[in-house]
Amino acid sequence: MFESFGILKKPTIPDAEHALPGREEPIKVSPKHCVSDHPVMPPFPDGFETVLFGMGCFWGAERRFWLIPGVYVTSVGYAGGHTVNPTYEETCSGRTGHTEVVRVVFDPDTVTLAELLKVFWEAHDPTQVMRQGNDIGTQYRSAIYVNAEAQREVAERSRESYQEALSARGLEEIATEVKLNEPFYFAEDYHQQYLHKNPGGYCGLKGTGVTCAL
Numbered sequence: 001m002f003e004s005f006g007i008l009k010k011p012t013i014p015d016a017e018h019a020l021p022g023r024e025e026p027i028k029v030s031p032k033h034c035v036s037d038h039p040v041m042p043p044f045p046d047g048f049e050t051v052l053f054g055m056g057c058f059w060g061a062e063r064r065f066w067l068i069p070g071v072y073v074t075s076v077g078y079a080g081g082h083t084v085n086p087t088y089e090e091t092c093s094g095r096t097g098h099t100e101v102v103r104v105v106f107d108p109d110t111v112t113l114a115e116l117l118k119v120f121w122e123a124h125d126p127t128q129v130m131r132q133g134n135d136i137g138t139q140y141r142s143a144i145y146v147n148a149e150a151q152r153e154v155a156e157r158s159r160e161s162y163q164e165a166l167s168a169r170g171l172e173e174i175a176t177e178v179k180l181n182e183p184f185y186f187a188e189d190y191h192q193q194y195l196h197k198n199p200g201g202y203c204g205l206k207g208t209g210v211t212c213a214l
Helices: 058-066 088-092 113-123 149-168
Strands: 049-055 071-079 099-106 142-146 177-180
Touching (some): 058 071, 058 113, 099 113, 099 142
Parallel strands (some): 142 177
Antiparallel strands (some): 049 142
């Protein structure tokens, strides 16, 4: 998924003035998750929480989370940038500011945010800047986008814990950004649950081999 459409990846995130404008019409996707059969759009069950994870190619990231007990539904899309309802081609151009994300809707009585964060940290390399492995570009940057202050506190404590584990192994600083209330835009339908539809498809996730406490 790197060098897609022959477009050179941008090394920096554009500001709002220079980002692509996007469009009013949102990307249309299937209303139900093709693995869980749960609806992909809100409203979700009362008490459930939502978090967005950017960790490189969203195909492998989504599969990693839909397999976890307590995760109600997952979807892939774009977040963290400026362009409204961007397309995949636009995001790959580096001119939207978005990164590829998986939206995880979960039951906190069954799986906690801290447990999901442990999966997040250990499934990719958060020390890489604007890339994951051979996938290079702003759309592959590491990110956690939360929708409540309590979630942000959990995410930041988790980042500190994992940084301690990385530092103990002599590894680099974490580059993951943690932000509150970033809009989520669905990716095109063919990206949704991609590795269920294409079991032999590209995954791209590779962790550092370092584990962290909850």
